[in-house]
Amino acid sequence: MGIIDRKEDCFICNKHAGVIETSGATIYEDDYVYVGHIDNNGKPNYLGHIMIDLKRHAPTLGDMTEDEAKTFGVVMARVSKALMESEGAEHVYSLVSGNSVPHLHMHVVARYPNTPEEYWGPMAVYDWEDAPMGVNSEVIKLCNRLKAYLENN
Template sequence: MTIDRNCELCQLAAPAAYANDKFAVIVVDDPNYPGFCRVIWRDHVREMSDLSRDDRLLLNEAVYQLEQAVRETMAPHKINVASLGNVVPHLHWHVIPRYTDDAHFPAPVWAAAVREPDAAALTARRALLPQLAQAIARRFNQD
């Protein structure tokens, strides 16, 4: 496995909701986006095209399973799935639950905010995070 000692995703400081030897799933600690998750490829590669066909299929399935866990638990209006890596050039996918009342909707979460998020709605969504962790474990620990 290739590791870059200067790469924050290779060092993976956040606890994983699920991990194996190929990838890790983390729930991002973002106060404005409860349920924001990432699938992080463990080997330090930049692009999907750096992976073998089998690894690409495995990673796509992981993103799909994570999206399903987020949808079933967080009940968002929409899910955003993105692989950018412009700031951290290490292959990872963002899975972000979106709501019509979130701070950026309908723009991407990285755009300028267009409203203050509703504190009660955020509190209710944060309360779902233990259920999300269980849904992730259930989906990824199936054999």
């Protein structure tokens, strides 16, 4: 996929606008950020690979206003804690790439207990044969648990 400069063609803007349907359910949303689960084009997903998107179409961490950055940081911490407390993650990875979509989104990925050390890393966890993969109904349940945790804590 090439770089997309037009907002109307942006996958993330279209997702926020409800033009594209993706796996899972909304975990959290406010004026600055949107939190959901990664989408794997209908194929099973690694359970607990969360995406935190800036609402505004801006490409990098450095483009955030201070208000956006404050919210983004607090949500990053709260979602990470939710993965640990609600889903039993023993560690949480985060990653911002933006190579394919120039709209700021942070990958937040749970690592579960007993993951062998050779599979440690935000993308390496996928390669573990016992990685917790789930179909969309399981992704939706996970999203709803995280949403409830965030609402109650």
